[in-house]
Every structure is written in C-alpha cells, then in structure tokens.
C-alpha cells in the first residue's frame with residue numbers, strides 16, 4: 001500500500017473552502033466540509049480553464065454530490081470521483097486523503113494525468 | 127431607372143409616422159419613393175406622453191423615430207413645410223414653401239386641432255391650447271408670470287392639462303360646460319367620484335358653466351364671464367374643449383367630408399378618390415372620428431396591407447380607456463352610458479375608500495357591454511376582455527366589481543381568453559402572438575415587451591400581459607421556478623426578507639432553517655451578497671469566507687492563467703501626480719501589466735496570489751484603498767472634468783462623483799453597479815449608459831437610472847430633474863437599497879426595472895412618492911452600510927491569520943510553476959499554450 005504523506009495541520013484547512021498543497025511534486029487541492037467533517041483531495045489543475053486554480057473554487061453539492069466549481073468557467077467537478085458534471089468525458093485525478101492526529105494526510109501515486117516533474121519535492125515534503 | 131411609384135404622406139404626426147414605419151417594414155417598401163410633409167418644426171413625437179415634457183422629457187426624448195430613420199429608409203422629409211394644395215387632376219401636392227411633388231398614392235395624416243369656442247376674447251393674451259411642444263413651451267413661459275390658470279373643458283385632455291398647470295405651481299380651475307367631468311366616458315356617479323377626488327388634490331371644479339366672454343381682469347390678466355353671471359379671474363386660459371379634424375386641404379380639393387368635418391374613408395381607409403387615403407384623427411369612418419392613437423395605428427396598418435395587396439380592413443375600434451388623471455385611476459369600457467337596448471346596470475360605490483364601479487350588461491346578463499371604474503381599476507384588463515371577446519359572464523356579474531369575498535377569485539384567468547384576443551391595443555398584439563413569442567423563448571416580461579412591443583405604448587396592458595405570460599409559462603411546464611437553486615426554494619428577494627425578519631447572520635443558519643443540502647456556487651455567493659448588503663460584515667470572516675466567489679475570496683480579479691489583477695480605488699478618476707507615481711512604482715516593482723480601465727482607473731495585471739498582500743501593503747501605505755473591482759458592488763463613478771476647468775461646465779461633476787463614490791463604495795449588490803456624473807448636458811462622462819447617471823443642468827442635477835453598457839446596452843431613463851444635492855443623494859440611497867432588496871440574483875438594474883410591474887413609474891412612486899412607506903427604512907439601511915464601511919484590504923493585511931491563505935501552497939513557499947509570462951509591447955502577458963510548452967522544454971533542458 002502507498003504510504004500516507006503528511007501535508008499540513010488540519011488547522012490550515014479553510015472551512016467549507018479549499019487550499020492547495022504540494023505533494024510529491026503534484027498540486028493537490030484539499031477541501032474541507034465542516035458539517036460533514038469531510039476532507040477531499042483532487043488535482044489542482046482545471047483541464048478546461050488550463051490553470052492551477054481548482055483549490056480556489058467554491059464548493060457545494062449538486063443533487064447530493066459534493067462538487068467544486070471552477071473559478072474560471074464555473075464547470076463542476078465531483079470531489080469524490082473528479083468527473084466533470086457538465087462533460088463526463090473530462091475528469092481530474094482524485095487522491096485518498098484523511099485527517100489523522102490533527103494532521104492532513106494524502107496518498108499520491110504517479111498518475112498519467114498529473115505531470116510528475118521531479119522527485120526531489122517528494123523527498124522534501126516528507 | 128425609376129420604376130418606383132411616388133408616395134406622398136401629408137402630416138408626420140403619430141399616425142403618419144406609424145404608417146411610415148409599418149411601410150418600410152413591409153414587403154412593398156421598395157416599390158415607392160416616399161416623401162412626407164411635416165408642418166411642425168420637428169419630426170413625429172409622442173403626443174400621448176406630451177405632458178411628460180413638464181417632468182423633464184425633452185423633445186428628443188419624445189421623438190418617435192431615431193435621427194437616421196428617414197435617411198436610412200430613403201424617405202424625403204420636408205420639415206416645417208405645410209402641404210397647401212392638392213391637384214387631383216395632375217396628381218400633385220404643392221407646399222407652402224412652393225414645392226410641387228407628383229404622387230401616385232397620397233396619404234393624408236393631418237390629425238386634428240384643438241377646438242377653441244368662438245367666445246369673444248378667445249384670442250386674448252395667454253389664451254392657449256394643448257397639442258404641440260410649442261404649445262407647451264408657450265404655457266411654461268406664460269406660467270412664469272402667472273398665478274392662476276383655468277382649463278376650459280373637463281374631459282381627458284382638460285384634466286391632463288390641469289395637472290400640468292398645477293405642477294407649474296398655479297392655482298388651477300377646470301370649467302366644464304357639461305354637468306360632470308369626463309362626460310363622454312363617465313356616468314354621473316363616476317363623474318361625481320372623480321370630481322371629489324380631484325378636488326381633494328386642490329383642483330377647483332366648476333361644472334355646468336357656459337363661458338360668454340373673456341376680457342381684462344383686475345388682479346389677473348384675464349377675466350372670464352359665465353352665462354349664470356359669475357366671473358372668474360385668471361392669468362391663463364387653456365382651451366381643451368375637444369378636437370376638430372384637419373380636413374381643410376381635403377375639403378378644398380373636393381374630397382368627401384362629413385357634415386361635422388372629417389375626411390370620409392371606407393374600410394380600406396380610402397377617401398372618395400381611390401388614389402388618396404386618410405388615416406388618424408383627420409379621418410371619418412362610419413360617422414366616427416377616433417381621438418385615440420390605437421385606432422389611428424390600426425388605420426395605418428390597414429393602408430400598408432392594402433398597398434401590399436394583402437387582406438386588411440379597418441372596421442372600427444374600441445374606445446375603452448384607462449388612465450391616471452391627477453393621480454386618480456379612471457377607466458371606461460364600451461357602452462359606459464348603458465345606451466344599448468335593454469341594458470342592465472350594476473353599481474358599486476364605496477364612499478369611504480372613494481371607489482366607484484359600474485357594469486353595463488346585456489338583458490340576459492350574459493354579455494358585458496360596458497363598464498366605468500373610478501379609484502380602483504385593477505379589474506380593467508379582465509373586464510375589457512369580457513367585453514371585446516364576448517366571453518360569457520359568470521352567474522353573478524356583480525361579483526366582478528364587488529370586493530372579493532373569502533378567497534374566491536373573480537379575475538378572468540388568461541386561459542379563458544381566445545387566441546385572437548387583443549392584449550395590447552396600442553400595438554395590436556394578440557394573445558396568440560404573445561404565446562408564439564413565449565414559445566420562441568421570450569420568457570421574461572422584458573423580453574416579451576422587446577419582442578412583441580406589447581405594453582410599450584400607453585402601458586395600460588402591462589398587468590394583463592404579465593398574467594398571460596405567467597399562465598403560459600406554467601402551462602408549458604417551463605414551470606416558472608423562481609427558486610434560487612436546488613438548495614433554497616425561495617427567490618432572492620424572499621431570502622433577503624428572511625434574513626431581515628429573522629435577523630439571520632450566517633449562511634449556515636439560513637441553510638439550516640430554510641434550505642437543504644450544503645449549498646452551491648449559486649446560492650452561496652447570492653446569500654453572501656445579501657448578508658454583506660444587510661450586515662456589512664467583513665467578507666473574509668470565517669463564517670462568510672466560503673460564500674465568496676473566487677474574486678471576493680482573494681479580493682482581486684482572477685485572470686485566465688490563475689493570476690490576479692489589482693485595482694485600487696481612484697474616486698471620480700481624479701488622481702494626483704504623486705499618487706500616480708506611487709502606483710507606477712508598485713507596478714514596476716512587481717512587474718505587473720498596467721492598463722487604464724473604462725472606469726477611469728488603473729488595473730495592474732499578473733499578480734500571483736502570494737504577491738497580493740505585499741502589493742496591497744504598499745498601495746495602502748501610499749494612501750490607496752480597495753477598489754472593489756472584484757465584488758458585485760459599486761465599481762466606479764466616472765466623471766468629466768466639469769465646471770472647475772471645462773468652458774461649458776455647469777456644476778462640479780468631479781466633486782459630486784468623488785462624494786458619491788465615497789458614499790457608496792463597498793455596498794454589496796445583486797450585480798455590479800456603475801455610476802457617472804457629467805458637468806453639463808454635453809454628457810462627456812456618458813452618464814446615460816450607467817446604472818446611476820447624474821447630469822448637471824442650470825436648474826440642478828438631473829438623475830438617470832437603470833442604464834448599462836455591455837452585451838445589451840440600454841439607455842438610462844430620466845428619473846428626476848432639477849434636484850439639489852441633498853435630494854439627489856436621498857433618491858440614490860433609496861433607489862440602491864430598493865434594488866439590493868428586491869432584485870433577482872445577478873440582475874442588473876435595467877432588467878430589474880423592466881421586469882417590475884409598472885416599470886419606471888412604479889419605481890418613481892416608490893422612491894419619490896414613498897408609495898410603499900419604505901423610504902425611511904431604505905435610508906436607514908444605507909446609513910448603516912455607510913457607517914460600517916471598511917477597506918477590506920486594510921483589514922486583511924492587518925490579520926496574520928488571513929494572510930496565511932495568500933500562498934499558492936499551504937505547505938510550501940514555491941510559486942505556481944504553471945504561471946508563465948512572455949513580453950509583448952514592452953509589458954508582460956500570460957504565455958499561450960504553445961509558448962508554455964516551449965518554456966517548459968527550456969526549463970528542463
């Protein structure tokens with residue numbers, strides 16, 4: 001099993017909003033829903049707007065599915081599956097994430113979608 | 127090359143113009159060379175709304191055609207030239223200035239003139255009439271040296287003229303020969319009720335008075351003597367004793383005219399000479415002269431149809447009217463006097479609330495023949511439809527005029543109307559045409575009006591139009607869901623009221639009590655905005671942070687590559703060289719792309735999220751504050767240089783612009799708001815394209831509202847004129863908060879107003895006349911917002927905790943490596959995809 005990587009303190013999360021973390025060279029958007037006490041992690045890159053901005057989108061739900069709305073052109077991406085609600089052909093990578101002892105931890109594999117740039121960051125962030 | 131025939135129109139009044147407009151819109155537009163003679167010094171204008179000239183409308187505002195209409199359609203317009211003679215044998219028209227034009231087809235649209243009874247002294251000084259813009263100018267200038275005014279004639283027009291005299295500040299009397307006011311339209315009871323109401327407004331009414339002489343007055347310019355021996359001193363005498371068709375030119379060339387005047391026409395509007403048509407108020411059809419604009423329009427369309435070889439005939443018109451006279455609602459439908467054989471009458475009179483209603487029905491009580499309504503006319507649309515379409519009356523017809531008992535509904539659902547039912551008589555729009563427009567996608571009141579023109583004439587059919595629309599939409603299952611989104615089954619206005627009534631302070635409280643789910647990017651910013659407008663708390667406070675749109679969360683505008691632009695406030699566009707230098711230094715230090723915006727300030731682009739607090743710290747230290755360019759809130763108050771420098775300036779537009787911008791900065795609203803102030807009517811600041819526009823005039827500030835540029839530009843409407851600064855600000859305060867309270871999500875002021883039942887007039891009645899009794903509250907709310915203003919950037923950079931968010935990564939200080947700039951024209955811009963790939967290869971290499 002892939003190891004959990006420590007990312008930040010759970011206090012660093014923004015209630016009902018997102019932050020961006022650098023994990024193993026990947027930009028990961030981490031969202032925190034207060035009422036559900038739930039955290040979600042998806043890639044920060046908006047494949048439609050072509051910029052690293054999803055962590056700055058607004059979160060909510062569409063017919064019960066937790067989503068983030070792209071701050072650029074407002075498409076919705078599922079926080080659970082990464083699939084774009086407006087166009088199911090498009091999706092962003094999703095990562096396992098958990099709150100553990102007051103810390104946020106994420107599992108990041110080397111995916112084809114995310115650009116793996118260097119492995120130096122990986123070492124550095126541990 | 128001219129195979130075209132020559133068509134000449136005599137008279138460019140309302141009907142003549144409608145004829146031209148219909149003709150050039152028809153297929154036979156290319157068959158004619160069109161020439162029109164216009165006796166007046168200006169092309170056709172809206173005579174129906176002539177009185178609005180006194181409330182600030184200019185001749186240009188009232189114009190019916192835009193300036194280029196004639197040129198664009200190849201119509202030769204002879205302004206200020208009267209057709210003097212028609213030679214029917216040679217088919218020519220000769221004008222007063224000596225032009226002779228040959229015609230194949232001639233259209234007479236000469237209108238009518240005000241009848242002045244031949245009383246001795248009727249031509250004395252200050253004896254005036256009420257028909258043209260020149261008449262009104264004469265009235266306004268006479269009023270300057272007058273104290274008392276008398277209107278001769280208590281009909282529709284007479285009462286309108288009396289209102290104008292009252293507004294000009296004169297002690298006003300109405301002298302009527304008949305025993306009651308509006309004798310043509312109203313029965314005795316209705317006339318009496320109307321009289322009581324207008325007297326309560328300060329008008330003095332004298333009925334049953336026959337004027338025999340006008341002579342020198344002692345205290346006033348004139349003295350009127352009546353047959354009963356009484357006298358009345360007055361400065362101005364305004365005749366409004368009916369109209370007479372202008373048929374002299376027809377008469378002198380031998381066309382048939384009626385015994386009491388009027389050019390005789392048939393069902394195709396042809397006169398006794400088949401090459402000549404007559405339309406509008408000069409025409410006599412079936413022994414009738416129609417003194418209203420709708421029948422004239424219908425005649426004009428009949429002629430166009432005839433010229434195009436299409437079916438079409440004029441077969442009479444309905445003379446029902448609904449209007450507001452001196453603030454009193456009055457309506458008359460069909461046979462108001464119960465002259466029909468066997469007619470039965472129902473009357474309802476409520477002395478306490480000053481309402482009078484009368485129904486005239488057929489002997490078998492199945493058909494509505496006529497009605498009179500005074501004081502309360504909401505049933506007009508329904509009753510008119512019963513009458514026009516012969517719809518069978520309910521079992522107890524009186525239920526139509528009695529106040530509703532319990533919850534029974536008395537209105538005639540629009541469903542009951544046949545498709546052929548005419549909803550708007552001004553533009554002859556049927557229910558069928560409205561339904562078609564709805565099918566084609568016009569599903570808001572504003573869109574329907576634009577599409578069909580319904581309710582854009584006299585406006586009388588507005589309420590009916592709305593109910594037809596609502597009913598059709600519901601039927602189509604376009605279920606007019608006004609819910610904000612799936613999380614809140616309420617409109618924005620409902621939610622605003624809930625916040626106010628239940629004093630709700632956070633989104634979560636509202637969601638818990640009135641919503642479901644966890645919200646979305648529709649309801650969150652909408653409610654964030656409501657909370658901000660009402661409570662005006664710091665938008666990045668913990669409980670509000672998640673509600674803000676991206677731009678608001680970082681107090682800057684996100685650009686396509688995820689970087690931000692920074693716009694400090696430059697009130698009124700006024701900036702000192704030092705401040706300009708400070709701004710330039712910040713731009714230079716952070717290598718930002720700089721551009722001057724349309725709102726007269728400077729936009730700095732290309733700031734990464736982590737740079738924002740540093741940039742703002744420097745800007746604030748230099749004396750700048752947030753420009754709220756990121757928010758749905760007041761953006762800028764643009765101004766021209768005004769009287770301080772400009773040779774033409776009438777008042778200090780820059781000073782006012784700065785004051786307004788400082789007053790309203792930070793106010794969160796359903797959509798962005800733009801203002802402008804011009805120092806004179808040359809309008810260099812383009813105030814008439816703004817949500818709120820102010821123009822200086824010799825008499826004070828003129829206020830315009832609900833304009834906008836953008837995708838669908840809209841000219842602002844004149845709202846009030848000649849205001850002092852205090853009143854101006856009061857009106858703007860009220861206007862803004864009323865908008866903030868009642869508009870839909872992301873609805874600009876223009877659409878908000880257009881969708882409002884009653885439109886501009888209603889808005890005026892709320893803001894100026896305080897019809898809803900709300901103004902106190904509105905002003906109080908504005909005062910609160912102003913008192914609690916804070917520069918959000920200042921608050922933010924002073925709070926360590928808040929600053930934590932202004933990093934690209936929560937766990938690293940690296941910047942976003944996807945942000946890449948290239949140089950263009952000496953400044954940066956985001957790299958495009960190709961350039962970016964290239965850049966990455968270089969970086970790796």
Ligand SMILES: Cc1cc2nc3c(=O)[nH]c(=O)nc-3n(C[C@H](O)[C@H](O)[C@H](O)COP(=O)(O)OP(=O)(O)OC[C@H]3O[C@@H](n4cnc5c(N)ncnc54)[C@H](O)[C@@H]3O)c2cc1C
Nearest residue numbers: 137139140141142165173208209236237406407417418419
């Ligand atoms: C104050 C006021 C309020 C009104 N309110 C209403 C209302 O609420 N509802 C309603 O339906 N109607 C209303 N009316 C009536 C409405 O304005 C008329 O029915 C309408 O203007 C008739 O149009 P027309 O073209 O026949 O006549 P006009 O608009 O009078 O146009 C005739 C034109 O022909 C010109 N003319 C005449 N002879 C010649 C010639 N020989 N050569 C060249 N030009 C010539 C005249 O100068 C004039 O400009 C109102 C009228 C007034 C004055």
Ligand code: SF4
Nearest residue numbers: 766772775805806810
């Ligand atoms: S609007 Fe008038 S005052 Fe302002 S700049 Fe133009 S001409 Fe001068």
Ligand code: FES
Nearest residue numbers: 550552583584585
């Ligand atoms: S009836 Fe006059 S605008 Fe429709």
